[in-house]
Amino acid sequence: LAAIVAEGRDQPAQTEDGVRVSLQVNAGMNVEHGQDRWGHYEGIGLYRTEIPFMMRERFPTEKEQLDLYRQTLRAHKKVPVVMRTLDIGGDKPLPYFPIQEENPFLGWRGIRMTLDHPEIFLVQVRAMLRASVGYENLNILLPMITTLDEVDEATRLINQAYFEVRNELAQSDKQEQLTRPLVGVMVEVPALLYQLEAVAKKVDFFSVGTNDLTQYLFAVDRNNARVASLYDTYNPALLHALQHIVERCEELRKPVSVCGEMAGDPGGALLLVAMGYRTLSMSTHNLDKIRWILRHVDSNVLQVLLTQALSCSHPDQVRRLVTLKLEALG
Ligand code: PEP
Ligand code: MG
Numbered sequence: 001l002a003a004i005v006a007e008g009r010d011q012p013a014q015t016e017d018g019v020r021v022s023l024q025v026n027a028g029m030n031v032e033h034g035q036d037r038w039g040h041y042e043g044i045g046l047y048r049t050e051i052p053f054m055m056r057e058r059f060p061t062e063k064e065q066l067d068l069y070r071q072t073l074r075a076h077k078k079v080p081v082v083m084r085t086l087d088i089g090g091d092k093p094l095p096y097f098p099i100q101e102e103n104p105f106l107g108w109r110g111i112r113m114t115l116d117h118p119e120i121f122l123v124q125v126r127a128m129l130r131a132s133v134g135y136e137n138l139n140i141l142l143p144m145i146t147t148l149d150e151v152d153e154a155t156r157l158i159n160q161a162y163f164e165v166r167n168e169l170a171q172s173d174k175q176e177q178l179t180r181p182l183v184g185v186m187v188e189v190p191a192l193l194y195q196l197e198a199v200a201k202k203v204d205f206f207s208v209g210t211n212d213l214t215q216y217l218f219a220v221d222r223n224n225a226r227v228a229s230l231y232d233t234y235n236p237a238l239l240h241a242l243q244h245i246v247e248r249c250e251e252l253r254k255p256v257s258v259c260g261e262m263a264g265d266p267g268g269a270l271l272l273v274a275m276g277y278r279t280l281s282m283s284t285h286n287l288d289k290i291r292w293i294l295r296h297v298d299s300n301v302l303q304v305l306l307t308q309a310l311s312c313s314h315p316d317q318v319r320r321l322v323t324l325k326l327e328a329l330g
Contacts, residue, residue: 006288009039013294015302021273021294024082024281026259028052031072038284039291043079045281046141046207046259047072049124050088058096059120065127073135080137082184082207082259082281083128085121085154086114087143091223105221110144110186115153125161129178133169138181141207145185145192151202158183187245188212188260196245200252207281208245210260210268214238233262234318239271239310246276257281266293267322273299274306296329 013021024045025038029052035041052068053060060068073081088094089109101107114121125140132138142154166178185192185199188209192199196206210233215222217238220230232238242258249256257279262268264282269290272280282290305325309318 006039008292008295009288010035011291011295012040012042013291015273015294016296016298017300019273019299020278022257022279023287023291023294024079024257024259024279025287026264026281026283027072030284032075033284034075038287041079041287042279043281044072044076044081045257045279047081047083048087049084050086050092050094053086053088053094054092056096062123062127062130065124066130069128069131070135073131073137077135077137080139082139082141084141084143084186085111085124089113105215111142111150111154112144112146115150115157118157121154121157122161125158126165129161129165129181132181133176133178136179138179139205140181140183142183142185143209144189144212145199146189147191148195148198148202151185151199155183155202184255186212186259187256188216190217190241193241193244196248196254197252200249200254203254205255205257206245206249208242208256208258208260208277210238210242210258210262213241213260214262217241232315233265233268234309234315234322236310236312236315236318239275239318242272242277243275243310250276255279264290266290266326267319269293270297270302270322270325271306271309271318274302274309293326293329297325301325 013023022042024043025041026046027044028048087110089099090105099108128138145151169176169178182204184205184207185203186209187206211222214231214233218230220227222231246256258272258277259281263280264286269280308321312318
């Protein structure tokens with residue numbers, strides 16, 4: 001199977017009838033690898049900065065973060081790198097920053113924590129911006145956005161960091177320029193689905209986090225085995241939500257990608273491409289598989305699959321449809 005899937009590894013993902021899909025990588029470690037190891041990829045669609053934070057005994061300094069981010073931007077200098085600001089809390093604790101809560105997933109996590117600690121946020125964004133000098137491939141992504149005020153506040157802090165770093169560069173002898181990064185938000189809290197238009201006026205791109213979107217849409221802890229059967233990305237309710245997002249983003253002319261696990265699931269990827277998503281970011285171990293599948297499918301066939309899937313009332317019906325389609329591909 002590996003040999004079959006390896007065919008076309010160095011080619012972009014494109015359906016048989018020519019629909020291009022940009023496949024990108026979710027990373028947090030092993031960022032030094034690239035095309036030799038992963039095959040063709042078109043960006044780091046999600047760099048989870050909390051992972052290096054979780055591997056330490058204290059908050060990394062601005063200099064330590066700068067070195068790490070620069071290494072990442074340099075290793076992938078030909079493609080965009082989407083760096084997400086710290087997303088701790090929920091299922092991602094920091095040993096040296098304990099948070100005690102009854103409901104961690106509904107509590108102080110992601111942007112909620114960093115906006116309450118602007119010093120943590122500013123140090124991180126400053127490190128990202130300083131790291132980007134000379135590369136120009138930095139994009140900044142904000143996790144767990146729920147309200148417009150959070151977008152405004154985060155933007156204000158990013159602007160503050162931008163002007164600080166720009167002034168510091170201007171005062172040094174080197175002729176270094178700072179490019180303003182694109183800033184986007186994760187669509188993973190369901191409330192954002194009904195604020196896309198207002199948020200779109202303030203950001204450059206959206207990235208859909210299907211892991212948390214599924215968790216919050218169905219009110220089901222993504223790590224609780226007892227309720228795992230309710231956590232189902234083939235549930236038509238989630239499919240309708242995802243369809244809504246891509247349609248709105250097309251109307252609003254805002255780039256949108258998917259960086260949750262669903263993008264790296266063969267059936268999930270087929271449905272997402274059928275809906276109109278053209279950028280999928282996934283764990284590296286799924287890249288070859290998804291690239292191969294997309295290269296062996298026709299987008300008209302996907303349209304039929306999607307229409308059938310959206311008219312289903314049960315996740316199992318969707319699963320059956322998708323499995324049949326995948327079996328037909330071999
Ligand atoms: C998601 O929620 O889908 C996502 C990509 O982010 P994380 O899994 O890191 O919460
Ligand atoms: Mg998430």
